[in-house]
Amino acid sequence: MDTFLSLLSSISWWLWIIIALIIIALRDVLQKNHTISHNYPIVGHVRYLFESVGPEIRQYFVANNREELPFNRIERGWIYASAKKENNYEGFGTDRDIYAHQHIFINNAMMPYQATKDHPNAIDKTFLPCAKVMGEFNQRKRPFRPKSVINVSAMSFGSLSAKAVESLNKGVKMAGAYHNTGEGGLSPYHSNGGDVVFHFGTGYFGVRADDGGFSMEKMVKLVQENPFIRAIEVKLSQGAKPGKGGVLPGAKITPEIAKIRGVEVGKTVLSPPNHKAFSNVTELMIFIEQIAEATGLPVGIKAAIGKLDQWEELADIMVKTGKGPDFISVDGGEGGTGAAPPSFADHVSLPWVYGFGDLYKLFKDKGLSERIVFIGSGKLGFPAKAAMAFAMGADCINVAREAMMSIGCIQAQVCHTNKCPSGVATQSKWLQSGIDPTLKSVRLAQYFKTFRKEFIEITHAAGYEHPCQFTMSDIEVNVDDHNLSKDLSRTYNYNKTKVPFNGMEEFVNCKHLGGQN
Numbered sequence: 375m376d377t378f379l380s381l382l383s384s385i386s387w388w389l390w391i392i393i394a395l396i397i398i399a400l401r402d403v404l405q406k407n408h409t410i411s412h413n414y415p416i417v418g419h420v421r422y423l424f425e426s427v428g429p430e431i432r433q434y435f436v437a438n439n440r441e442e443l444p445f446n447r448i449e450r451g452w453i454y455a456s457a458k459k460e461n462n463y464e465g466f467g468t469d470r471d472i473y474a475h476q477h478i479f480i481n482n483a484m485m486p487y488q489a490t491k492d493h494p495n496a497i498d499k500t501f502l503p504c505a506k507v508m509g510e511f512n513q514r515k516r517p518f519r520p521k522s523v524i525n526v527s528a529m530s531f532g533s534l535s536a537k538a539v540e541s542l543n544k545g546v547k548m549a550g551a552y553h554n555t556g557e558g559g560l561s562p563y564h565s566n567g568g569d570v571v572f573h574f575g576t577g578y579f580g581v582r583a584d585d586g587g588f589s590m591e592k593m594v595k596l597v598q599e600n601p602f603i604r605a606i607e608v609k610l611s612q613g614a615k616p617g618k619g620g621v622l623p624g625a626k627i628t629p630e631i632a633k634i635r636g637v638e639v640g641k642t643v644l645s646p647p648n649h650k651a652f653s654n655v656t657e658l659m660i661f662i663e664q665i666a667e668a669t670g671l672p673v674g675i676k677a678a679i680g681k682l683d684q685w686e687e688l689a690d691i692m693v694k695t696g697k698g699p700d701f702i703s704v705d706g707g708e709g710g711t712g713a714a715p716p717s718f719a720d721h722v723s724l725p726w727v728y729g730f731g732d733l734y735k736l737f738k739d740k741g742l743s744e745r746i747v748f749i750g751s752g753k754l755g756f757p758a759k760a761a762m763a764f765a766m767g768a769d770c771i772n773v774a775r776e777a778m779m780s781i782g783c784i785q786a787q788v789c790h791t792n793k794c795p796s797g798v799a800t801q802s803k804w805l806q807s808g809i810d811p812t813l814k815s816v817r818l819a820q821y822f823k824t825f826r827k828e829f830i831e832i833t834h835a836a837g838y839e840h841p842c843q844f845t846m847s848d849i850e851v852n853v854d855d856h857n858l859s860k861d862l863s864r865t866y867n868y869n870k871t872k873v874p875f876n877g878m879e880e881f882v883n884c885k886h887l888g889g890q891n
């Protein structure tokens with residue numbers, strides 16, 4: 375034994391390296407799982423190493439400021455700085471190619487709108503409620519005017535961590551915004567004082583009957599026990615995976631999530647593409663009315679847009695019956711998700727501007743646009759993008775990934791693996807232990823407030839008091855030379871319906887204004 379040990383210790387370090395390389399090379403040649411390392415022993419590993427660190431190297435060192443997707447460095451930087459209340463300006467002028475195709479311009483007024491000394495925005499520079507009241511037209515028992523035009527979009531507890539959901543909920547409370555639960559049901563983390571929009575999809579999590587269908591009894595009980603639920607959203611589809619249903623990877627299903635959702639621990643949950651509660655447009659309309667009647671709350675639908683025939687049917691029924699959804703959330707094909715097949719995320723459903731434009735025009739042509747609160751989502755969490763959305767007819771915007779970034783998401787794009795390094799989209803206790811909801815909630819609130827402040831400033835620059843006053847002619851889209859650039863009305867072929875607006879003062883004392891318990 376002693377001789378063997380002394381023989382080993384006499385081997386010099388470089389010989390050890392050679393021995394290790396020979397063992398790896400032998401292993402490479404003998405295995406058939408990885409062709410590259412079989413055909414190029416040892417060297418093949420370098421390729422796998424480069425491939426694994428490539429995204430980080432590109433993100434940190436190679437990609438230019440405007441290059442990355444879904445959100446480029448400038449966009450992410452603006453959200454991070456706004457959330458931390460740091461200097462979010464840029465110096466020396468824009469680094470964007472403002473002659474590029476699809477670039478948008480906001481037409482500024484010769485002289486900006488001037489708020490008087492006692493104007494609500496002179497008192498609070500971030501006061502920007504929705505100009506429409508959800509449920510007002512349909513005379514729901516509990517109409518709701520969102521106190522903020524920017525709100526947290528559907529993201530479930532399950533796809534997001536408990537600490538992230540708690541941070542978002544505490545943050546919306548501070549910002550006077552609402553928090554959409556996403557498909558995973560109402561969790562204790564959604565119940566920290568912020569206004570909540572309860573959202574459910576085909577899995578009916580949180581309002582699920584024993585047979586996996588919808589339970590009205592549970593819905594009513596949920597609303598009665600949680601008065602901070604201000605509206606209900608029925609999910610038909612989302613931009614990242616329309617017609618696909620939901621996927622919650624088994625790795626993310628902890629006992630707590632399983633209990634809230636009524637599913638098995640560790641087993642991937644697939645929500646089916648279709649609802650059990652309705653199978654056609656007429657039944658959807660009946661379903662909406664039944665929920666509104668039973669709960670007293672405004673009820674809306676969320677969808678990504680593609681074909682318009684069933685939407686037309688819905689609009690026709692609304693005209694005929696005088697009833698219908700109180701709000702419609704239109705998600706763009708560029709929308710995010712916790713997990714989706716790339717072929718869906720990349721190709722199914724229209725980008726926001728096309729989808730929203732088509733849908734709004736349809737409802738407007740039928741004289742229905744005033745009855746509905748239109749909500750937009752799909753990378754709209756930037757003031758100039760929001761101005762475009764409002765000019766096209768949006769009344770509010772919902773943000774998902776922008777909200778995630780404000781609380782620390784670094785766009786690692788691994789939400790589907792349970793390995794989110796920032797702890798935002800994972801159920802790993804260790805990874806989320808770095809999130810302090812007290813601090814992160816302030817970040818979300820600051821991002822929302824900065825967004826609203828800058829949005830108000832852009833609105834004033836265009837000569838208006840509230841963004842609901844933006845018209846299609848206020849925004850131009852670059853199609854080439856300025857003489858060829860088209861305003862939105864000529865690009866998307868409609869004009870939005872004028873939103874009744876009698877000054878911001880009216881909103882201050884509105885009895886339906888959200889954010890007050």
Ligand SMILES: Cc1cc2nc3c(=O)[nH]c(=O)nc-3n(C[C@H](O)[C@H](O)[C@H](O)COP(=O)(O)O)c2cc1C
Pocket residue numbers: 527528529530533534555556557558609611612613676705706708709710711712751752753754755772773774775776789799
């Ligand atoms: C982690 C994550 C989870 C999501 N979960 C849901 C969901 O449960 N239901 C839904 O309708 N949309 C869901 N979405 C989509 C968002 O609500 C939103 O519509 C979309 O990401 C576009 O907004 P954004 O561009 O601001 O991210 C999710 C998005 C993300 C990033």
